[in-house]
Amino acid sequence: MSAIAELSKSGTGLPACHSGSPPPPKTVDRGGGGGGGRASRRASITGLFVLFAAVTMFFAALTSAMVVRRGLSDDWVSTALPGVLWFNTALLLASSAALEAGHRKLKSGDRSRFNLYWTAGSILGACFLGGQYFAWSELNARGVYVFTNPSSSFFYVLTIAHAVHLVGGILALLYVGVQALRLRIGPAVRTPVEVASYYWHFMDGLWIYLMLLLFVWG
């Protein structure tokens, strides 16, 4: 609750875009409703955090299912994690770092560096997905499929669910990259950059969590 109250207080006046409208008071913005401007920028960030809550809930449910399923049965055979996952983890961390560096460059007005870092981050992100594909193939080659064992079932469910979320992330990164090349994004118009990169960082953190979970409990 307090977060909501906080947000409701933190508003600042937005310049009115229609002549003759009353002066904007200090407390809250006027409703923007997708009309651009500060209100919709804040709404984008809020929406993103709300999305994080949903994703967290989704993976929390899978985690609790995994813990329960593991505790209940005697048929659990731990899945040895494919070695390439550690490499993938490094790729994902690097891609986050590149995106963040790009974000900083953009803030300071350096568009060309931004484009460079953003592209690098996107490519590293795509490489992570490619690397995940290797991990699944390696397991397949070992004869470990989704139905082999409850442990491998959860391995595939969690990693594929994460990968699906990343595909969405990659689309967002591409969208931002293209918008940037069309000069639709700049130091003053950073919301899409922030939304996409925060989402990516969140996926990064989620991945670290999944690695720990699979390493310790898988």
Add this chain to the structure above:
Amino acid sequence: MSSPSVHAHQAPTGFIRKYIFSLDHKVIGLQYYFLALFSVFLGMALSLLMRWHMVFPDMKIAFFEKLWPAGAPGGVMTPELYLSLMTMHGTIMVFFVLTTAPQSGFGNYFLPIQIGAEDMAFPVLNMLSFWTTFLALVVMVMAFFVEGGAPLGGWTAYPPLSAVGAVAGPGQGAGQTLWVVSIAIFCGASLMGAINFIATTIDLRAPGMSLMRLPLTCWTWLITAILGLLGFAVLLSAGILLLLDRTAGTSFFIPGGLVFSDQIINHKGGSPLLYQHLFWFFGHPEVYIAILPGMGVASQLLSTFSRKPIFGYRAMVYAIIGIGLMGFVVWGHHMFMSGMSPYSAMAFSVLTMCIGVPSAIKTFNWIGTLWGGKIRFTTAMLFALGFVSLFVSGGISGIFLGQPALDLYFHDTYFVVGHFHMIMGVAAIFGMFAGTFYWFPKMFGRMMHEGMGKLHFYLTFIGVYCIFTPMHFVGVAGNPRRYADFKEFEFMQNLMPLHVFMTWAAVATAVAQIIFVINLVWSMKSGAKAPDNPWESTTLEWSIPSPPPFDNFGGKHPIVNHGPYEYGVPGAPKDHIMQTDPA
């Protein structure tokens, strides 16, 4: 999540952009409303077939055989067909009616207007969420037409029945798969909707619209969105695991050693109870998703038509929040029969009793609002009063079901069917009727016919009590739930006259709904022209023309100076002060 699209201030002109793939929250709200209206009639038709079969199980009805050659050979419904109708009835009602109309329908239309915004925060996401819901409905209805027909597993789809595939019966093959897929799609749609509602309420309020000036409808839409956000994410995970059990050979929910139709099931180690926990972690909040918006509408209407401020606005807000939060810790009361430890059962029972407290607060505040009011008995008001009545009637039986010792007996009897139809079925539906009569003038610029409305109200009100009250009695007498008919049971024969009564009551109530449809269609074309504020209400939607212009406020930006329910303020020139009136 993409950033909010830049959406121009002019209305789109082409038919497709205006009415089909519209980004306008008002059009999307109506799309949801009509999707739910279609679904409620489909669901009602299914319920009539069930009720008919229950009391005339041997009657040969030719068109049954036409519709379902395998399910009704010779025109006599098989028990499997009954169960599939029941499953589809429950699923369609819960997901495509109760989750759809009160929140996504009315909420989409009126949340932005009531908080003074021009649209939802993410119009494109909004459109996507409607069309995803539509897709989910199409997939669900397709289950009727695939080999084996619709699934039998009930709206809860418990494994192992729902997980082992076609061996478990007709409908458990392709039909059940489509069911799971449809629910998963629906989860995605609801998540998109929830994100939009929450961001809109937090960030797009007009100046002066502080949280404690939000109409209670907006509070219920916000909390419902939060429940949906957290609940549907969990249901999605359960759905995915169930789908994998069905199609990929995993054993999340399927235990070892099962034999179905003389076939050994090649799975082991899974836990059906795990599914139940995941399902009800969503399922209990889901009943509040269904009822909270109705509570918001009832509060708004009771205040408006009593010409009095809502009694205890703050208490109402805290009760809504309390119900929302506590809704997540009582799911175990659906599982008392699962062999859970008596200590957990005790905990769930106590928590369930606790959630009665905010519910009682709301009820007392509604009565307090009515007390001494100058009540205007419009049709909308009657439905709001009906809502309160049904909510209390349904809530009281909930107290019994929340006792583990009593639930051991009541579980899976008609007592439960009576309980949940009262509180979550018809109470929520009354909330929708109330909302329809109240907001119709705003949505369509014309008034609905009060005479037809009242006739419809009285018939429906009496009708639903006649259908669902006797269910409690037969339930206490031990009448089991999810049975196609009761021919075989000696002890049931004495109860059959009550069942016949319920069936005729259902037929009569269904017929009475025709009045509503006529009223709806007639009023859209020929109702009296509606003024801007026919009910002398105070919230923002009544300060703009009926129907509202494309950007809601005609380029003006409303400033809010008052709370939402300032009726009968002493010393004020009028008996109501609009939220936008000067301070």
